[in-house]
Amino acid sequence: MERRNNFDSPRKQSPIALLLIVYNRFKQFISRLWPIILIAIVSGGNSTASGPDKYTLTFIAIALISAISGIIAYFRYFFWIEDDQLIIKKGIFNKSETQIPFDRIQTIDFEQNLIQQAFGVVGLKIETAGSQKSELKMQALEIDVANGLREFILSNKSQSMEGALTDSVLVEEKEEEIYAISFPSLIKIGLTENHLRSVFAILFGLYWIYETVKDAGLDADGYRDSMEGTIIGNIILIAILVFFFIVISVGFSVVRVFLTYFELKLLRRNNGFKLVSGLFNKKEIAAVDKKIQLISWKQNALQKLLKFHTLQMNQASSVQLSTKKAIIVPGLDSNDISKIKNYLFPDRAEDGIEYLSVDRYYFLRPITYTILLSVIGCIAFYYFGQYTQIFILLLAGLFYSINRYKKYKKASYGINEKAIFMKGGVFGDSQWFIMHHKIQSLEINQTPFQRRKSLADLIIHTASGSKVVPYISLAKANYLYDYISYKVESSKLEWM
Amino acid sequence: MNPFQNPQIEVNQLPESESLQFIGLEKSYRTILLVTTSIFWLVLFLGIIVSFFTGGASIIALLSTSIVIIFIPIILIGLIGFSYLSILFGFRHKAYALRLHDIQYKSGWIWRKKIIIPFKRIQHSEVTQGPIERRFSLAKLHIYTAGGSASDLTIPGLKYAEAEQLKYLITNKIGTNGEEE
Numbered sequence: 001m002e003r004r005n006n007f008d009s010p011r012k013q014s015p016i017a018l019l020l021i022v023y024n025r026f027k028q029f030i031s032r033l034w035p036i037i038l039i040a041i042v043s044g045g046n047s048t049a050s051g052p053d054k055y056t057l058t059f060i061a062i063a064l065i066s067a068i069s070g071i072i073a074y075f076r077y078f079f080w081i082e083d084d085q086l087i088i089k090k091g092i093f094n095k096s097e098t099q100i101p102f103d104r105i106q107t108i109d110f111e112q113n114l115i116q117q118a119f120g121v122v123g124l125k126i127e128t129a130g131s132q133k134s135e136l137k138m139q140a141l142e143i144d145v146a147n148g149l150r151e152f153i154l155s156n157k158s159q160s161m162e163g164a165l166t167d168s169v170l171v172e173e174k175e176e177e178i179y180a181i182s183f184p185s186l187i188k189i190g191l192t193e194n195h196l197r198s199v200f201a202i203l204f205g206l207y208w209i210y211e212t213v214k215d216a217g218l219d220a221d222g223y224r225d226s227m228e229g230t231i232i233g234n235i236i237l238i239a240i241l242v243f244f245f246i247v248i249s250v251g252f253s254v255v256r257v258f259l260t261y262f263e264l265k266l267l268r269r270n271n272g273f274k275l276v277s278g279l280f281n282k283k284e285i286a287a288v289d290k291k292i293q294l295i296s297w298k299q300n301a302l303q304k305l306l307k308f309h310t311l312q313m314n315q316a317s318s319v320q321l322s323t324k325k326a327i328i329v330p331g332l333d334s335n336d337i338s339k340i341k342n343y344l345f346p347d348r349a350e351d352g353i354e355y356l357s358v359d360r361y362y363f364l365r366p367i368t369y370t371i372l373l374s375v376i377g378c379i380a381f382y383y384f385g386q387y388t389q390i391f392i393l394l395l396a397g398l399f400y401s402i403n404r405y406k407k408y409k410k411a412s413y414g415i416n417e418k419a420i421f422m423k424g425g426v427f428g429d430s431q432w433f434i435m436h437h438k439i440q441s442l443e444i445n446q447t448p449f450q451r452r453k454s455l456a457d458l459i460i461h462t463a464s465g466s467k468v469v470p471y472i473s474l475a476k477a478n479y480l481y482d483y484i485s486y487k488v489e490s491s492k493l494e495w496m
Numbered sequence: 497m498n499p500f501q502n503p504q505i506e507v508n509q510l511p512e513s514e515s516l517q518f519i520g521l522e523k524s525y526r527t528i529l530l531v532t533t534s535i536f537w538l539v540l541f542l543g544i545i546v547s548f549f550t551g552g553a554s555i556i557a558l559l560s561t562s563i564v565i566i567f568i569p570i571i572l573i574g575l576i577g578f579s580y581l582s583i584l585f586g587f588r589h590k591a592y593a594l595r596l597h598d599i600q601y602k603s604g605w606i607w608r609k610k611i612i613i614p615f616k617r618i619q620h621s622e623v624t625q626g627p628i629e630r631r632f633s634l635a636k637l638h639i640y641t642a643g644g645s646a647s648d649l650t651i652p653g654l655k656y657a658e659a660e661q662l663k664y665l666i667t668n669k670i671g672t673n674g675e676e677e
Contacts, residue, residue: 316642440617441647446608461647481612482512489597489614496642 006148010078010089016119017077017140022070023115024139029062079138081149084156086126088136100126100136106291107315108150112282122146122284175274178339181264185308185331189261190254192302207392210234257330266329268343273313275327287327289344290496291315293438293462297337298430308333311340316463316496326464345435348419355412355423359455362471363408367401413469415480417487420460422469436487437495438462444477460484463496511595518591518602524632525653529583531628537576582606592651599639599666601651613649615669617641623659635659639666 036058069092077090086100111123124138124146141149264277272288297311313327332340341348374397381389406426414421421433443459450456456477458469469480558564586605593600602610622638629635635656639649654662 440641441611441613441649443609443611443647446604448606451608461641463642466646478512481610485598485612485614486511489616495617 007079007081007152010080012074012078013138014119014121014140014142014145016116016121017138018071018074019119020115020123020139021074022067025066025070025073026063029066033062081152086153098136102153102156105153107286107288108153109286110146110150110282110284112278112284114280116140117280117282124149175267175269177265178268178343179264179266179329179332179336181261181277181331186258186261187254188306188308189330190257191250192300192306193253193257194300210238261330264329266327266340273327273340273343275329285327287313287315290494291464292327292344293464293496294432294434294467295341295344296430296432297332298425298428300428304428309337311337313340313344314462314464345419345433348433348435349416350419350421350433353414353416353421355414355421356472358408358411358413358469359453359471359473360408361449361453361455362411363404365449366404370397370401370404373397411470413472415483420469420480420484422467432467434460434462434467435493436484437491437493439484439488442481442484444474444481446474450474516593516595516600518593518600520591521587521651521653522632522634522655525634526583526587528628528632528634528653529587530580533579533583537579590653594662594665597669599649601649611647611649613639613641613647615666618666618670620670621663621666623656623663625656637662 072092073090076092076095077088079086079088081087084102086102086105088098088100090096106127107125109125109127111125112121113123116123119140120143121140122143124141126136126138259279259281261277262279264275267274267276271290272286273292274287275283275285277283292313292315294314295312296314297309299309303309308330309332310328310330311332312329315326329340341350374393377393378390381387381393403426407424410423410425410429412423417436419433419435420439422431424430439460440463441461443461445457445459446455450471454474455471456474458472458477458480460467460469469477472480582605586603589605589608590603591601597616598612598614600610600612602608619640619642621640623635624638625635633656634652635654637651637654637659639651641647641649651659651662
């Protein structure tokens with residue numbers, strides 16, 4: 001295969017990078033010096049208008065410094081490719097030359113914010129293997145250049161690795177679009193986001209405010225009757241506020257979903273996925289199959305009704321785990337999900353798996369505590385004569401208990417010789433599975449209570465996050481611990 | 497009824513980790529723990545005493561309110577007692593075991609914990625030694641895995657030479673594992 005290389009001589013980034021570097025430096029300065037700036041502003045405000053404004057002066061100084069240092073930084077930044085290594089040379093006072101062998105490069109991601117979009121350039125994020133924080137950023141490259149660089153690195157990288165032949169041939173293949181979000185599903189996703197949590201938070205906040213106001217009012221006995229009269233008024237007010245709040249929070253999530261998932265596309269290449277999405281901040285995340293350790297999908301109650309899931313694929317990352325590296329695809333139906341699963345782990349042999357439920361103490365334990373606390377709380381409130389609180393406490397206790405019961409009912413796990421599977425959820429559904437050969441360590445944890453009942457939690461660690469199989473018998477946990485570690489150790493499958 | 501379909505190996509033939517002989521940590525590590533905990537409490541008490549004498553009226557007033565006088569000592573004594581008890585009782589539960597393909601470590605007096613890391617999945621390992629550990633010629637072995645730090649493992653209270661040996665062993669295992677199979 002011909003290896004064309006347009007990167008063998010040092011080159012600079014796109015001139016747009018100049019703008020971005022200056023902008024970023026300016027931002028950095030501000031974020032580092034904001035206390036000083038704040039003081040400057042405050043003290044400037046106190047002194048009467050004599051002499052030049054200190055605040056404008058500092059501002060101009062900062063702008064100047066960042067502009068000059070940014071410009072120099074831009075002209076001092078070179079990158080090129082030499083002997084299957086990406087070399088980056090930079091620095092004003094501390095000159096540095098970084099050499100990154102292609103094999104060390106884990107992922108190359110593109111990012112486009114508004115400025116970058118307007119000028120048709122992309123930012124490059126290169127992540128390398130290694131346990132120390134190792135991420136490399138380029139501010140702006142023309143799209144063709146960035147694509148060329150990525151293609152070149154990825155194709156030559158796979159050539160120098162085992163199984164090179166199939167990989168490098170197929171990398172050239174065009175990408176296949178396996179999923180694209182439609183406008184209606186964008187709306188659907190936005191509307192079915194979990195608003196419940198924020199509604200409860202605000203409701204609680206409002207109730208607290210109402211109570212404190214009431215408490216303050218109740219200090220004087222005479223207010224009691226007039227307070228009773230306004231309670232209905234307050235309830236109406238609260239109802240109106242809640243209604244507005246719901247409208248606002250729904251609207252907010254619709255907008256958020258629109259911005260992040262606009263024109264979302266999941267592309268399939270031979271050995272990985274590529275996710276493109278975003279309205280203003282165009283994001284492109286690429287993940288090689290080998291790197292994907294863990295796959296999970298879930299739907300809340302509303303989404304269950306509308307029959308769609310949100311899928312999450314976690315890839316191994318040398319940087320501390322963050323959701324940024326996860327590929328999250330909303331609005332998928334069951335067919336899409338099994339399609340993606342088949343791409344990734346075709347031999348998981350999922351059919352005919354027998355799911356086992358977790359121990360009943362998984363809900364009996366928290367419920368015992370809930371009942372105990374509720375009884376104590378009720379007695380206390382009764383003693384102090386606060387009857388509304390009793391009602392609210394019982395309601396909350398009941399809701400929590402139902403939650404835990406549902407959670408227990410839904411939680412089940414299954415295992416075969418290829419993978420471990422888990423189902424869960426409360427009102428909705430959630431599922432995950434991990435192939436045995438992706439597991440990197442196992443843990444058994446026991447609380448004192450679990451020890452008395454010979455129960456245990458099994459924790460499964462992968463390079464991209466951990467999952468828990470809770471409240472199973474200790475014997476079973478030990479068995480899984482032995483079995484899976486045996487599977488990991490005897491597996492000859494490629495790990496990552 | 498056995499839900500685990502496993503054609504390659506019979507259930508009772510699986511390598512069992514339960515019957516493994518776990519190796520306890522060095523006794524002098526318990527001494528180290530006792531010393532460091534004592535230093536911690538001493539520093540805290542010195543801090544309280546110093547602030548009592550230099551803090552002026554407000555702190556004395558705060559410290560001599562009835563709640564503080566009754567409850568703080570109770571809580572403090574409880575915490576101190578617990579910290580020493582968990583060292584004395586917890587120490588017995590800290591132990592590690594090596595097999596041909598993995599390393600295991602268990603710990604916990606009240607909350608029990610057991611973790612297994614196959615050598616295959618270890619990224620690298622490291623031996624560290626603090627100033628107090630140096631006096632007792634002990635060291636810690638840190639084992640790092642890929643991704644986050646959730647599955648990283650630290651085994652304290654090893655003889656320095658032993659820790660170095662373990663590290664050497666692990667490094668070799670990481671290197672040769674592929675060829676073995």
